[in-house]
Every structure is written in structure tokens, then in C-alpha cells.
Amino acid sequence: MRDPRWYQHAVIYELPVKSFFDSNDDGIGDFPGLIDKLDYIESLGVTCLWLLPFYPSPLRDDGYDIADYCQIHPSYGTLEEFTRFLHAAHERRLRVVIELVLNHTSDEHAWFQRARLAPPGSTERDYYVWSDTDAKYRDARIIFVDSERSNWTWDGVARAHYWHRFFHHQPDLNFDNPAVLEELLRVVDFWLALGVDGFRLDAVPYLVERDGTSCENLPETHAVLKAIRRHIDERWPNRMLLAEANQWPADVRAYFGEGDECHMAYHFPLMPRVFMGLHVEDRQPLVDILRATPPIPDLCQWALFLRNHDELTLEMVNDDERDYMYLAYSADPQARLNLGIRRRLAPLLGNDRRRIELLNSLLFSFPGTPIVYYGDEIGMGDNTYLGDRNGVRTPMQWTSDRNARFSRTDPARLYSPVIMDPIYGYQAVNVEAQERDGSSLLQWMRNLIGLRKLFPALGLGSLEFLEPANRKVLAYVRRHGADTILCVANLSRSVQPVELDLGAFEGFIPVEMLGYTDFPVIGQPPYFLTLGPYGFYWFELQRRA
Amino acid sequence: MASTGLNSSVGPEPASADGPVVAGLLCYQDADTVGAVVAAVREGLAVHFADVTTQIVLVDAGSTDATEARAREALGDAGEILDIAAARSTADFLDLPYHGIPGKARAVRAILTAASERRAQACVILDAGVRTVTPDWVGWLARPVVERAFDFVSPFYQRHAFEGALTKGVVYPVVRALYGVRLRQPAAAEFACSGRLVDHVLQEDVWERSGSQLGIDIWLTTAAASGDFRLSEAALGIRAHGVRGEEALDLGTTIVQVVGSLFTDLERRAARWQRSRGLIPVEPPGAPSAAAPVAPNVDVERLIEACRLGYRELRDIWTWVLPPRTIVDLKKLLDRPVAEFRLDDELWARIVYDFAIGCRLRVAAREHLLRSLVPLYSGWLASYVLQVRDVSPEAADLRVETLAEAFDAQKSYLIARWRWPERLRTE
Numbered sequence: 001m002r003d004p005r006w007y008q009h010a011v012i013y014e015l016p017v018k019s020f021f022d023s024n025d026d027g028i029g030d031f032p033g034l035i036d037k038l039d040y041i042e043s044l045g046v047t048c049l050w051l052l053p054f055y056p057s058p059l060r061d062d063g064y065d066i067a068d069y070c071q072i073h074p075s076y077g078t079l080e081e082f083t084r085f086l087h088a089a090h091e092r093r094l095r096v097v098i099e100l101v102l103n104h105t106s107d108e109h110a111w112f113q114r115a116r117l118a119p120p121g122s123t124e125r126d127y128y129v130w131s132d133t134d135a136k137y138r139d140a141r142i143i144f145v146d147s148e149r150s151n152w153t154w155d156g157v158a159r160a161h162y163w164h165r166f167f168h169h170q171p172d173l174n175f176d177n178p179a180v181l182e183e184l185l186r187v188v189d190f191w192l193a194l195g196v197d198g199f200r201l202d203a204v205p206y207l208v209e210r211d212g213t214s215c216e217n218l219p220e221t222h223a224v225l226k227a228i229r230r231h232i233d234e235r236w237p238n239r240m241l242l243a244e245a246n247q248w249p250a251d252v253r254a255y256f257g258e259g260d261e262c263h264m265a266y267h268f269p270l271m272p273r274v275f276m277g278l279h280v281e282d283r284q285p286l287v288d289i290l291r292a293t294p295p296i297p298d299l300c301q302w303a304l305f306l307r308n309h310d311e312l313t314l315e316m317v318n319d320d321e322r323d324y325m326y327l328a329y330s331a332d333p334q335a336r337l338n339l340g341i342r343r344r345l346a347p348l349l350g351n352d353r354r355r356i357e358l359l360n361s362l363l364f365s366f367p368g369t370p371i372v373y374y375g376d377e378i379g380m381g382d383n384t385y386l387g388d389r390n391g392v393r394t395p396m397q398w399t400s401d402r403n404a405r406f407s408r409t410d411p412a413r414l415y416s417p418v419i420m421d422p423i424y425g426y427q428a429v430n431v432e433a434q435e436r437d438g439s440s441l442l443q444w445m446r447n448l449i450g451l452r453k454l455f456p457a458l459g460l461g462s463l464e465f466l467e468p469a470n471r472k473v474l475a476y477v478r479r480h481g482a483d484t485i486l487c488v489a490n491l492s493r494s495v496q497p498v499e500l501d502l503g504a505f506e507g508f509i510p511v512e513m514l515g516y517t518d519f520p521v522i523g524q525p526p527y528f529l530t531l532g533p534y535g536f537y538w539f540e541l542q543r544r545a
Numbered sequence: 546m547a548s549t550g551l552n553s554s555v556g557p558e559p560a561s562a563d564g565p566v567v568a569g570l571l572c573y574q575d576a577d578t579v580g581a582v583v584a585a586v587r588e589g590l591a592v593h594f595a596d597v598t599t600q601i602v603l604v605d606a607g608s609t610d611a612t613e614a615r616a617r618e619a620l621g622d623a624g625e626i627l628d629i630a631a632a633r634s635t636a637d638f639l640d641l642p643y644h645g646i647p648g649k650a651r652a653v654r655a656i657l658t659a660a661s662e663r664r665a666q667a668c669v670i671l672d673a674g675v676r677t678v679t680p681d682w683v684g685w686l687a688r689p690v691v692e693r694a695f696d697f698v699s700p701f702y703q704r705h706a707f708e709g710a711l712t713k714g715v716v717y718p719v720v721r722a723l724y725g726v727r728l729r730q731p732a733a734a735e736f737a738c739s740g741r742l743v744d745h746v747l748q749e750d751v752w753e754r755s756g757s758q759l760g761i762d763i764w765l766t767t768a769a770a771s772g773d774f775r776l777s778e779a780a781l782g783i784r785a786h787g788v789r790g791e792e793a794l795d796l797g798t799t800i801v802q803v804v805g806s807l808f809t810d811l812e813r814r815a816a817r818w819q820r821s822r823g824l825i826p827v828e829p830p831g832a833p834s835a836a837a838p839v840a841p842n843v844d845v846e847r848l849i850e851a852c853r854l855g856y857r858e859l860r861d862i863w864t865w866v867l868p869p870r871t872i873v874d875l876k877k878l879l880d881r882p883v884a885e886f887r888l889d890d891e892l893w894a895r896i897v898y899d900f901a902i903g904c905r906l907r908v909a910a911r912e913h914l915l916r917s918l919v920p921l922y923s924g925w926l927a928s929y930v931l932q933v934r935d936v937s938p939e940a941a942d943l944r945v946e947t948l949a950e951a952f953d954a955q956k957s958y959l960i961a962r963w964r965w966p967e968r969l970r971t972e
Contacts, residue, residue, distance in 0.1 A: 043907075438968035447965050454816045454964070482820070516961035544822070 006047075006095060007198065007240045007263055007369060008301045009456050011449050013046040014308060015374035016062075017054045017076045018415055020396050022407035027414040029395070029406070031077035031085045038088055040431065044377060045449035048095040050200055050242075052309055054082075058108050058169070062309075062393065064099070064202060065106035065170050069187040079194075086195050097242065098191060100199035102184060102224075103206050104170040111183070112171050116157040126177040129163035129209060137163070140215035146338050165206045165215075175207050175224050185231050192232065198240030201225070201262065204255065205245045217251050225261045240264060242303055246315055249293040259297035267293065267302045267368060269316035272325060274306065274362055275348065276317075278355065279328040281492040283474035285321075287465055290366070301459070302368030306359055307376060310389055311340030312348065334384045344392050346379040351423060353379075354534035357444060358489060361536040364452045365478065365487045367463050377445040378434050381424020386416065394419050397426040404430060451513060455540075457483040466500050473498040473531065486510060486539040490531035499526035510539035564666040564740060565598040566590065566687055569656030571649070571734070572603060572673035576611040578787040579603075579673040583619035586671065589683025597666075597691065602659045603673070604652040616673070650761040654752050657743050667691050669737040674787045685779040686737035696739040696774035699728045699766060702784040705838040706933045706941035710926050711803055713945045715897055716763070718952035719807060722894075722959075723818035724770035727827045728778060729945075731770075732763040732803070735781070742774055750813070760806030767810050771817040776827050783838055800922060801915045808904045808915075819960050824953070848927035849886055853879050855920020862917045865970050866903030871895060878924070888928035890951030896921055897952075898959040906966055 021033030031054075041049065053063030054076045063073070072082050089096050105112055111127045118124035134152035142148055143165055152161040153168040162171045173180050188199070208220040225243070232239055243255040243262035248269060255265045270293075273285040296302070312329070314322045322339070329348055330341040341348070349355040356379060363370045375396055383391040395406035395418045403411055404418045404426035411417070418426050434440035452458050461480035468475055472492040478485040484505070490496045502508075502522045510519040510527075519539065529537070568586045572579050583601065590599040603616050653670065660668035667690040669683055689695040702709075712730055720731045738746070751764040769776060794802075811818070856879050863872060874892055881887075900918050904911055929948075933941040 443968060451964050454819055456816075514965045516957050516964060542822070 002238065004238045005299065006238065007242075008299075009453070009459050010048040010095065010369050011046045011452060012048045012050050012097070012303070012369060012371040013041060013044065013374065014050040014052070014305075014371055015396075016052040016309065016393055019393055019406075020374065021398070022395075022409065025408045026075070027407050027409040028075045029415075030075065031072070031081040035081075035085050035088050038085075038092055038094070042092045042094065043446065044372075045446055045453065046372065047093065047453070048097060048197070049089060050097045050371065051099065053099045053101065058106055060106070060169050061167055062389070064101055065104075065108075065167070066101050067106045067108045068110070069184075070190050083194055090195065095197040096195075097198040097200055097240065098196050099202055100184075100188070100191075101202040102173070102228075103203040104164060104166060104172045107169045107171055111173075116155055120160070123177065123179050125158075126174055127180055127183075128171045129174045130158065130160040131163065132160055134161045136211060137209050137213075137215050139213060140165070140209070144338055163209060165203070172206065172209075175220070181224060181227060185228065188228065188232065189235070192236040192239055197238070198242060198263075200242045200244060202244050204243045204262075205247060205251075217245070217247060217254060222254060222257065222261060225255065226257060229257075229261055242266075246313060248316060249289070253294045253296065256296050256300040259299045263299065264301045264303045264369065267304055268313060270366070271305060271307075272312065272314055272317050272321070274359060275312070275329060276321060276325060277474070278349075278359065278491055279324075281472050283471055283491060286362075286474060290463065291465070303371055304363055304366055304368035305371040305373065306363050307343075307345045307348070307373050307392070308371065309373065309393055311337045311342040313338075313340040315339050332384070337389065342382070342384060342389050342391055344380055344382040345373070345376045346424065347381050351379065351381075352534070353441065356441065358491070358534040358536055360445065360448060361487075361489060361538070362474075364448055365458050365476075365485075365538060367459065367461070367478070369459055370452070372445070372449075377442055378431055379424070379429055379441045381419045381421060381429065383417065383419060383421075390416060397430040399430050399432040400427045405432075447514070451538075455483060455485060455513070456480055457485050461485065466502075468498045468500055470496055470498050472496050475500055484508075484541040485513070486541055487536070488529060488531065488539070489536040490534060493533050495530060495532055497528065497530050499528050502527040505541050508541040508543050511542050513538040513540050563597075564664040565600050566594050566691060567656070567660040567663060567665040567668045568599065568601045568683060568687075569653075569660070569668060569670045570601065570603040570616075570673045571606070571652050571656070571670065572608065572612050572616065573606040574608050574610050574612060575674040575787060576608070576615050578676055579612050580615045580619040582671065582673045582675065582678045583616055585678045585680050586683055587619075589680035592680055593684035593688060594691065600663065600665075602656050604655050606648055606652055612673075650752055653761055653765070654747070657738075657747055660740070660743050661747055664740065665743065666740050667737060668740070668743055670735060672734040672786070675735070675784055676787050677783055677785045679782075682735070682781050685781060686735065689777045689779065690737050690739050693777075694739075694775060695777040696742040697766070697769035698737040698777045698779050699731060700733045700735045700784070701730055701778045701780045702733070703780070703782050703838055705840045706936075706938060707841050707843050707930060708838060710929065711799065711922070714893070714922065714925050714929060714948070715804055716807060717945070718894065718949040719811075719897065719901075720763075720767065720770060721824070721949050722952040722956045723811070723814075723821065724767060725821045725823055725825050726770045726776050727824060727949075728766065728770070728776060730778075731766040734762060735784075736765070737779075738765075738769065739774075742769055742772075745772060745774075754809065754813075756806060756809060759802045760809060763803070763806050764810050767814060771814050771821070776825075778827055796922070797916045797919045800919055801912050804900075804918065805904070805911065805915050808901045811901055812905055815963065819963070843926070843930050845886075845927045845930050846883055848923040848930075849879075849883055852920045852924030852927065855917070855923070859917045859920060862909060862914065863921075865908040866899045866914065867896060868899070868967065868969060871899065875921075875924075883931075886924075886928055886931060888925050890948045891955055893925050893948070894952040894955040895958055898955060898962070901959065902962050902966055905963070906968070908968075908970070 017034055018029045020029045021037045022029050023033035023036060054073055055066045056068040056071050056073050057063045057065050072079055086096055115125050115127045134150060140151055142151060148168060151163060151165055154161050164170050164172055205216040207224050208218045209215045210218055229241060241262040243265040245252050245255050245265055246268045252265045255262045269289050273289045277283055277285045314325055330336050335341050335343050380397055383394060394416050395404055397404040399405035403414060434442035457478045457480035461478035464477045466475040473496055474489045474491060476487050503524050505522045506524055508522045568590060586601055605613055656670055667687045669687040671678060686698050689698050716731055717729050721727055746765055746768050749768050878888060903914055933944050
């Protein structure tokens with residue numbers, strides 16, 4: 001646990017506490033329940049847990065509307081139980097990353113209630129961004145286009161408009177007021193002193209507002225993040241900051257600074273292009289976005305994911321691509337939300353096991369740290385009729401018993417109905433069944449995660465694309481230290497031949513990594529392979545005496 | 546008593562070429578032997594390292610006999626005594642019977658920490674309960690470090706072909722196959738290491754692992770074997786240990802402790818041993834002459850019967866870790882008469898590797914699983930004894946080498962199943 005680069009070779013498992021396991025049968029998952037399931041998480045082979053918000057909150061944005069930064073929502077447990085969970089996770093060598101929402105609070109937070117009543121110009125009032133008019137910052141886009149019409153909302157108590165980039169009940173904090181950063185640094189210290197290993201910094205591009213700008217990615221915002229990083233580095237070794245910046249790679253690059261800002265950042269534009277490449281059966285969307293990805297400082301790392309707790313966001317694609325993605329992956333309009341598609345991995349891929357495996361093979365072999373969203377390891381489904389993004393946040397499906405054995409409570413009391421359709425319902429898709437099935441997706445994922453951890457080159461290595469004539473095949477080489485890995489993937493539904501120019505590796509033997517099988521030695525002529533539908537190979541290129 | 550040296554907050558500086566040679570002695574209830582061992586070490590340091598600063602560090606694990614008095618008497622002003630008993634932690638408590646120095650890992654760590662703090666160029670560790678220590682042991686172990694820049698010198702004791710069978714049949718071939726080093730008696734209590742290796746192992750996680758008391762000897766060897774270090778062997782002759790008043794451990798407990806520790810380490814170092822290829826030659830040892838070791842009694846027919854009984858009683862457990870082909874091959878073997886009882890080397894290698902994978906996958910309670918290996922090991926031992934009982938010591942050594950080559954050949958079997966396990970049973 002002393003490795004300062006732990007996040008660079010981690011495998012992260014994302015979960016909402018409320019959805020994982022209910023220990024007291026009140027219908028809501030909790031920290032004691034999470035402790036009960038740590039053995040399962042450990043058995044997956046993941047090395048880090050990312051917990052979605054668990055703070056006191058009115059839960060109008062699933063906890064991202066925080067009402068108290070230094071407490072636990074009573075539905076999820078107590079601080080003592082959180083600490084117990086943290087120790088139990090660390091005993092299993094699992095790191096724990098929690099959410100830190102810097103940009104805004106709930107309108108029920110004491111700071112906002114105090115600010116509404118405080119006189120204009122006072123420090124307390126200026127914890128938030130107020131204006132007499134809703135005309136400021138007009139160049140800032142509205143993010144939640146389905147539910148918000150303006151970034152300003154009138155507050156009758158304060159008799160002023162307050163600024164919010166997300167829901168109107170989430171007023172933005174004002175980082176032009178030094179007291180705000182001081183408050184948040186106290187929050188940072190509180191959790192790091194308990195032992196958490198890092199923070200996912202929610203919505204970081206929007207911290208500071210300036211007229212005449214998009215109010216995104218401003219230099220002042222980066223200055224705030226650098227100050228937080230500096231504060232942590234001076235006090236808390238081996239901790240990590242993960243930036244949520246849904247931006248183009250060139251803009252996200254700035255969130256790494258020169259290694260003095262965030263340790264990690266999500267690679268948002270990669271995700272839709274993985275799905276697009278798969279659907280058009282062409283490697284080009286993936287190659288283009290990865291080639292457009294700038295290098296990052298040595299101590300930094302991309303965070304990669306196929307799906308998460310939000311919609312499959314299509315903000316970082318052009319209009320044509322977005323239209324294509326809607327047609328390809330959400331013919332049912334019910335699945336669309338904001339600029340995205342609110343579906344889990346398995347339903348997006350038509351529950352096709354080969355496609356699920358293929359996309360996971362890409363996730364685990366592209367440069368970065370992979371994140372697995374809870375339930376995707378067993379191919380859980382979703383419920384697009386639950387509103388907002390709640391359809392991908394349903395209870396974890398443990399067994400075929402009532403409530404998927406997530407909870408013993410009355411089904412009506414569950415925080416969310418379990419998935420019950422005939423394909424993805426808990427009777428068909430659950431951990432217990434897949435534990436017993438030696439060829440289940442769950443066992444396959446365990447094997448893949450184990451293999452990934454053996455080869456740091458998969459996360460850290462350089463990336464070189466090969467350019468075979470057959471564009472349905474994606475081939476790339478990862479190099480790190482003495483390791484050289486060749487990855488080949490068939491993005492199409494049919495068998496594909498491919499000739500690879502591996503002349504630079506003449507004399508090497510490709511050893512297929514899953515089965516440790518020697519392939520014929522590489523020579524000067526093109527190296528010929530055939531791949532089954534959605535098939536993929538990982539080869540370790542070995543030079544033998 | 547001096548401090549344990551375990552709580553130093555000051556990081557060690559790198560060892561220097563002119564740093565001292567530190568000899569660390571581990572003792573517990575060794576009043577009968579410690580005086581002679583200390584005297585031998587003093588003489589060995591004086592003879593072999595006359596131009597080098599030397600120091601003896603003795604770690605006592607809470608002896609209640611006259612060990613400390615005898616040690617002080619023999620040490621004079623030549624060394625210091627560290628006491629680890631007072632700080633013994635719950636981690637040292639064992640459910641299993643255990644023979645050896647209580648808190649062994651912490652005792653070794655205390656010595657290595659002392660060596661690191663002194664920027665020692667070499668550290669040699671000896672068990673003060675060994676009756677056959679001579680002054681030359683210090684030289685044979687530490688001189689390759691001081692004079693020839695080796696980082697780890699492992700002992701090679703002269704043993705009868707039947708002695709140390711678990712090492713010959715499991716530990717040596719596994720360590721050799723996985724890390725590519727030919728250390729024939731890994732996991733011995735005595736060894737020497739360079740200052741560079743001392744600093745490296747002090748940074749390893751072996752000290753905090755559960756079971757470190759049992760596994761530290763193996764884990765230090767694999768730490769050296771899996772790093773960028775130069776390894777060597779030193780022939781020390783016969784090793785005979787004084788009696789600490791315990792009864793011998795049963796075979797099941799020994800396998801749980803030794804093989805279990807080995808398997809635990811495999812999990813931690815998987816990324817390393819799956820990249821290690823080929824066999825790195827280890828410096829051949831010298832060959833001090835010694836009297837021929839005494840042959841222990843081995844009842845081959847009883848071993849085979851234990852294996853047959855195991856097949857009848859434990860086959861259900863074996864089916865969790867052994868593929869059907871192996872079970873069938875075992876049945877064929879057990880049907881043979883004693884005179885033809887030969888367990889194929891590659892079959893044995895695959896059995897050992899399958900148990901390692903079974904432990905990794907937690908297919909059954911770990912101790913239960915390891916204990917189910919006992920009849921299979923008995924079968925291997927019977928087969929081995931039948932093959933070497935009438936041959937010369939050199940031919941017996943060659944037989945062990947042939948077995949090790951089978952483990953080398955089956956390494957790809959282990960890697961393939963380690964990476965993509967075949968879950969034989971899932972309910």
C-alpha cells in the first residue's frame with residue numbers, strides 16, 4: 001500500500017453504496033452490507049473501489065447534491081461504520097476513492113441556507129455566485145438540457161439569482177471567495193485523515209465563472225485544483241485525485257498540469273467511439289481519438305470505462321456521430337437522456353457475450369486504468385423507465401431469491417425495483433448462478449482482470465497502431481520496460497483475416513497470453529492471422545535464445 | 546536489553562564497500578549450543594574478515610533457559626543482544642504447532658535492520674541452535690558477498706538422499722522452475738546477503754504478510770531470486786540441530802507450513818515468475834568433506850498405502866483441483882504393485898502446480914486443501930525412495946535434477962492455468 005503510483009496499475013470497481021447490499025433490511029444498501037461483500041469484490045481481483053456519493057443529501061441528484069461534506073447519509077450508515085469499511089478494504093489491499101463534489105452543494109447545505117440570509121457582499125453570502133440579473137455568463141452552455149432552461153435561478157429569500165451549472169437545486173460554490181477553498185480543504189483533510197486513498201473530483205471544469213467565456217476550463221479553475229493538489233501533497237502521501245472533466249482530450253490534458261494538478265482524468269471521448277467502432281465495424285473512430293490523445297506527465301494516468309453511473313454521454317462527438325449512435329444504440333427514445341444513452345453495457349451490446357468480451361478486452365488493453373461499473377461483471381441489465389439515470393443504478397443482483405437477495409425487505413420498500421425482465425432479471429442474471437458456472441461472464445472477467453494485473457504494459461505502455469488493410473481489425477502494440485504486447489481485435493460480426501507487418505519483431509515468438517500458447521515465430525513476410533467474430537488476441541512477444 | 550531496531554524512523558543509507566560484516570544469530574532456548582556457535586562465529590569473523598570491521602548481533606526470542614547468559618559469556622564485548630520477546634505481537638501467535646524461533650520474521654528483520662543501519666556490506670544469519678556450525682561457515686557464506694559481489698548465498702547441506710525430501714520434491718523444483726535459479730536448498734535458516742539485498746528485502750511486504758513466521762525463509766529466498774541479484778550456494782557440510790524440546794511435526798502440518806508458504810509467495814510474485822525464462826546458473830558450491838549422513842528410516846509400503854487411502858478418502862477434494870486425466874493417471878499408478886510404483890515426474894509437477902492454482906482460486910479451505918496433498922506427496926516420496934535407495938549419492942542428486950527439469954517443462958502448464966483457470970467444479 002506504499003506504492004505512490006498505485007493508481008497507474010489499478011483496476012477500479014465503481015459502485016453506489018445504496019445499490020450493493022442492504023444489511024439491515026430497510027431496502028437501501030449500506031456500509032455494513034458493503035463490508036459483507038468485500039470478499040466478493042476482492043475475488044474479482046479489482047484493486048480499488050470508487051464509491052459514489054454517500055453524504056447527507058436530499059438525494060435530488062442521487063447524492064451529488066451534498067448537504068454535509070463530513071457525514072454519512074443515515075440510510076447508508078455511520079462514520080464509525082464507514083471507518084470500519086475502510087479498514088476492512090485496506091486489509092484486503094483494496095484502495096478506496098470517494099467523491100468530492102467541488103463545484104456545487106445542495107441548496108439544503110447549511111452554507112447555502114446561511115448565504116441566502118447573509119447581506120450581499122458578506123463572506124457568508126459570497127460562498128455562492130449571486131447576481132441581480134440572469135444575463136451574466138451567457139456564453140456558458142446548459143448541461144442538463146432536458147430539465148434546466150437557464151444556469152440562473154431566482155431565490156426569493158436572497159432576492160437575487162444564483163448560479164448553477166447543473167440542477168437548479170445545486171447552487172455553484174464561489175471559488176473567488178478564498179473562504180470556500182479553505183472550507184473544502186478542511187473537508188479534504190477530514191477524509192484523508194480517516195484513510196481514504198483519493199477523491200474523484202466531480203464536474204471540475206466549471207469551478208470558476210468569467211464573463212465572455214464558456215465558463216469551462218478557465219485558468220482560475222486550474223489554479224484551484226493546483227492549490228488542492230499542493231495541499232494534499234504536503235500532508236498526505238500516496239493519495240490520488242481523479243478529475244471528471246467531460247471535455248476533449250486536448251482540454252482534459254490541462255487537468256494533469258505538469259504533474260501538479262490531478263493524477264488521473266477520465267478519457268470521455270474514447271467511450272462513444274468504442275461503441276461506434278464496434279457498430280460500424282471499423283477501427284478508425286478508435287484510432288482517430290487515441291491518436292488525438294496528447295501525452296500526459298509521467299505520474300499521470302487516464303481513467304477508462306465502458307459504462308458508469310451516468311448516461312453514455314455523446315457530448316464529445318459531432319452531430320452526425322450522435323445521430324448515428326442514437327440510431328445504433330437507442331432506437332427506443334426512452335433510452336435517451338440529455339445528450340446520451342442511459343443504458344448498461346450488456347443491453348447496449350444486445351447481450352452478446354462475444355461483444356461484451358471484446359469491448360472489455362479493449363478497455364483492459366488501452367492505455368489507462370480500467371473502471372468496471374458494478375453489475376457489468378455479470379452482465380446486469382437496466383430499466384429505462386425509472387427516470388433520470390436511475391435505471392442503471394438498480395440493486396445488485398446477488399441471487400435468484402426475492403429482491404435478488406440485495407435486501408430481505410418488502411419489495412415495495414426497496415429504494416429501486418430490481419431488474420425483473422426475462423433476459424436481465426435477477427432470476428437469470430445473478431452472482432450466485434455465475435459463481436457456479438465455470439464459463440460465466442463473471443469468471444471470464446475475473447480471469448481478464450487477473451491477466452491485466454500481470455502486465456503493467458497494458459496500462460502504462462506506449463501505444464503504436466498497426467495499419468493492416470482490413471479495417472475491421474484493430475491491431476496495436478504496447479511496450480513497457482522489457483514487455484512488448486501485441487493486441488489484435490476483430491470489430492466485426494464475421495470471421496476476418498488480417499496480415500500484420502511485424503517485421504520489426506522478426507525472430508520474436510508471439511505467445512497468446514490467455515492460454516500461454518506459442519504461435520509461429522515472426523519473420524519478415526506479413527504475419528497472417530484469422531480472428532473469429534468479435535475475436536481478440538493478446539500476444540506477449542518473446543525473444544527466446 | 547537493547548532495542549529491537551524495528552522502530553527506527555531513519556531510512557538506511559546505502560551499504561558501502563567498506564561497511565562492516567554483520568553476523569546475526571537467532572536463538573531461542575539454545576543454552577546448550579549458543580556458546581559454541583558464538584565462539585565459532587567470532588573465530589570465523591576473525592579468520593575470514595581480519596581486515597574488515599565485524600559485528601555480531603544476537604537476537605533472543607525470549608529464552609527462559611540460560612541462553613542469554615551463555616551468549617553474553619561467549620560474546621564478551623564482541624557483540625550485542627537484541628530482545629524481540631517483549632514486543633512479540635499477535636501476528637506471531639500460531640494456531641498450528643510450530644517449531645523454531647518465535648517471531649522468526651521479526652527476529653530476522655531486527656538483524657537485517659541492524660545491518661542496514663550499520664551500512665553493512667554483508668550480513669550472515671545463523672541459527673544458534675545448530676550444533677555443527679564451524680568458523681568456516683561464516684567464511685563460506687559471507688566471502689562470496691564480500692569478495693565476489695554476490696547478493697545472496699544460500700547454504701547447501703550434505704544430506705542423505707532421503708533427507709529433505711519435501712525440499713527436493715517440491716520447494717527446490719518449484720523455485721527453480723519459477724525463478725530460474727538453481728538453489729537446491731532454498732528456504733534454509735542460514736544465509737548471507739549483501740547490503741543491497743538487505744535494503745531491498747526490508748522494503749518488501751514479506752514482513753507484514755500473515756504467516757510470515759512460517760514463510761520468511763522461503764520468502765527471503767524468492768525475494769532474492771526474483772530481483773536483480775546475484776545468487777550463489779555454499780556447501781556447509783552436515784547441519785545438525787540441537788533439541789529444543791519439541792516433538793517432531795507431523796507431515797501434514799509440515800506441508801501446510803512449507804508448501805502453504807511457498808504457494809502464498811507465488812501469488813505475490815506472479816507477475817515476476819511468469820516473465821522469468823530459462824535457468825540462470827548459480828555459482829557451484831565448494832565441497833567440504835564430511836562424514837556420510839545417516840539414512841533416515843522410510844517405510845515405502847506404508848507411504849504407498851497412505852496414498853491409496855488418500856485416493857479413496859480424499860478423491861472428492863482432489864477433483865476440485867486436479868483435472869480428470871490426473872485422477873485417472875493416479876488410479877492407474879495406485880493399481881500397480883509396490884515394485885513398479887513410479888510416479889511420473891511431469892504428473893507430479895502438474896499435481897503440485899494444480900494445488901498452487903487451487904490455493905490461489907480458494908476452491909476449498911486452504912489448510913484442508915493443503916492437507917489433502919499429503920497422501921499425494923507420500924506417493925511421490927515412495928516413488929522417489931524406490932528409485933534412489935540403491936544408487937550412489939551422485940545418482941540420487943541427478944534424479945532430483947531430472948525431476949526439476951520436469952517442473953521446468955511443466956511451467957507453461959502452470960502459467961496457462963494460472964492465467965486462465967479451468968474451474969473444474971463450481972458448487
